[in-house]
Amino acid sequence: MRAFAAVARRRSFTQAAQELLITQPALSRTVGQLEAALGVRLLDRSSRGAALTDTGAEFLVHAERTLAAFDAALAAARHESALRLGFSWLLPDPWAQQSIARFERDTGARLELVRCDDPLVALDRQGVDVALVRGGKPVGGAVRTVHLYDERRVAVHAREEPAGGGREGSRGTPPQAVPDVVRWQDAPEWTLVVNTASGTTGPWCWPDGDGPHRYVETANFDEWLESVAAGRGLGVVPDVAERRIHHPALRFRPLTGAPPSPVRLVYRTETGTGSPLLRRFLDAALEAAVTCTHAGEA
Structure with a gap:
């Protein structure tokens, strides 16, 4: 098996x-x-x-x-004695380091880091005990969530502007260059690259249907990253990516007017009621979220 x-x-x-x-x-x-x-x-x-x-x-x-x-x-x-934390990409810093250190110091247990394309699927299949989830996408059924803090969104696009870049003009005209400062209100003009498994920005951000006119779907973070670098469209991502991703084909831009992107921990309801280790990790995670310099950023 x-x-x-x-x-x-x-x-x-x-x-x-x-x-x-x-x-x-x-x-x-x-x-x-x-x-x-x-x-x-x-x-x-x-x-x-x-x-x-x-x-x-x-x-x-x-x-x-x-x-x-x-x-x-x-x-x-x-x-x-171990607890498995599922995540898809770039654990928040310094939150992750502080949370892990506090948890392991206080319990003597080990926190195992499990990278997976979709932490919620891994949680449902019991491959992890708790999942770190970014963005406001609904998480579904028999789970509980703990809000840690919010991250600021930034825009990212390919350094070289190919045909059909992040913003398109009317039919028959060349695409417009991505501006130095991208505005959330201009979303209907975007071709937006979406990480459908673990992304923070997608159709769910515009429930009234007034978002980007076209989406390019990818299945995980790496596909999303390389699709943006290949000029398939504009990407929107928490600013942790700007600090920690150094891709020669990408350029990050400020994004104004965007709602904050929540960072949450998600766990199965039945696990939370019977796991002392999980409760201790949640305590450490919330304590670290309060003391992190970027905790609560919009």
């Missing part, structure tokens, strides 16, 4: 074998044995890699939950 999950995550037998430190033929045999035992095909194999079948995608959800529960049982049996 773990072998199948690795191939499903990597979409490649070669990369999954490297991750698991086994040979590719051995990995292929292991996955084949699982498929034979189940009597179904979980993966479509081709020269380009491996893709989940519909049955495989459904099985993966249950497999990841089972593996997470098994790992948790092992940790309990070994008396390991």
Whole structure:
């Protein structure tokens, strides 16, 4: 099951074998044995890699939950004390460092950092115990949220203005250059690149439909970053990216009139009521949020 999950995550037998430190033929045999035992095909194999079948995608959800529960049982049996924090990109600083230090000092436990494209999916599948979520996108069902503070948004675009850049003129005219200061009220003129999994700015920011006229969707932060760098459109991101991303093809601009972007911790309702470690981490996180220099920024 773990072998199948690795191939499903990597979409490649070669990369999954490297991750698991086994040979590719051995990995292929292991996955084949699982498929034979189940009597179904979980993966479509081709020269380009491996893709989940519909049955495989459904099985993966249950497999990841089972593996997470098994790992948790092992940790309990070994008396390991750890809490898993899921995040998608660029943990806020200095909040993260202060929160981790306080939590580990006060509890003697370890905070494990788990990078995932969509922390909420990882939380639902019990791959993490608590998720750091940016932006105001609805988080759904049986979860609770803790608001930490707000981040300021900035705009970002490609340094070289390709055809069809961040702002487009009327049909038949060349695109307008991105101004030195971008205005939120000009959103209808944008082609906005959106990270649908973990982005902070997307169609949900304009529930009345008065936002950008065109969206370019990407599946994770890295795709979003490189799509903006390739000139697919304008990006909007918390200002932590401006401080910590040094991409030669990107230029950041001030963004006026934009609402703040909230930073939240999200956890499963049933976990919060029975986990002393989670409660201690929430306390450390809130304390760090108050003392961070950028806490509460709009």
